[in-house]
Amino acid sequence: MVDEKQDVGLVVDGRVKWFDIAKGFGFIVADEGGPDILLHANVLRNFGQGSVADDARISVRVQMTPRGVQASEVLKISPPEGLPEQEDGFGLDVAPDVPFVPGRVKWFDKTKGFGFANIFGHSEDVFVHVEVLRRCGLADLMPGEAVAMKVVDGPRGKMAAEVRAWDYI
Numbered sequence: 001m002v003d004e005k006q007d008v009g010l011v012v013d014g015r016v017k018w019f020d021i022a023k024g025f026g027f028i029v030a031d032e033g034g035p036d037i038l039l040h041a042n043v044l045r046n047f048g049q050g051s052v053a054d055d056a057r058i059s060v061r062v063q064m065t066p067r068g069v070q071a072s073e074v075l076k077i078s079p080p081e082g083l084p085e086q087e088d089g090f091g092l093d094v095a096p097d098v099p100f101v102p103g104r105v106k107w108f109d110k111t112k113g114f115g116f117a118n119i120f121g122h123s124e125d126v127f128v129h130v131e132v133l134r135r136c137g138l139a140d141l142m143p144g145e146a147v148a149m150k151v152v153d154g155p156r157g158k159m160a161a162e163v164r165a166w167d168y169i
Helices: 041-047 130-135
Strands: 010-020 025-030 037-040 057-065 068-078 100-109 114-119 125-129 146-154 157-165
Touching: 010 037, 037 041, 037 057, 041 068, 100 125, 100 157, 114 146, 125 130, 125 146, 130 157
Parallel strands: 037 068, 125 157
Antiparallel strands: 010 025, 010 057, 025 037, 057 068, 100 114, 100 146, 114 125, 146 157
């Protein structure tokens, strides 16, 4: 439980209650209870991600502020529990030796549930599905955002089988 008497820099484990990329913040619920912990987009970006999936497991360093408990550093993010493992690449066979490649998001529409990215140096579109993001602990992507992807040949062309923060590779 997080309270005002605890030291700055306390590490707290919990789950993401919600995160809204448009608002630039969300909240974490600590495993040990206590008040919700504010997670600001800048703190998430410092970790290398622009979004995080609801119910994702998260470990953060927190600090007490006049406005309440806030995450000051993200230490670890794991995909939401209960989701199928990423081994199948969203219905596609992904060999363990498929490398991560650097890419840039062209556009992504969370409402539609998909978008496209390009591998650096290539013009061909790579399809990105929202379920792949969720399995990787992400919730949304912004145009121009740099990512690391495992790309495979899907039924209609190139498809991201796994998406991570750009500095993952």
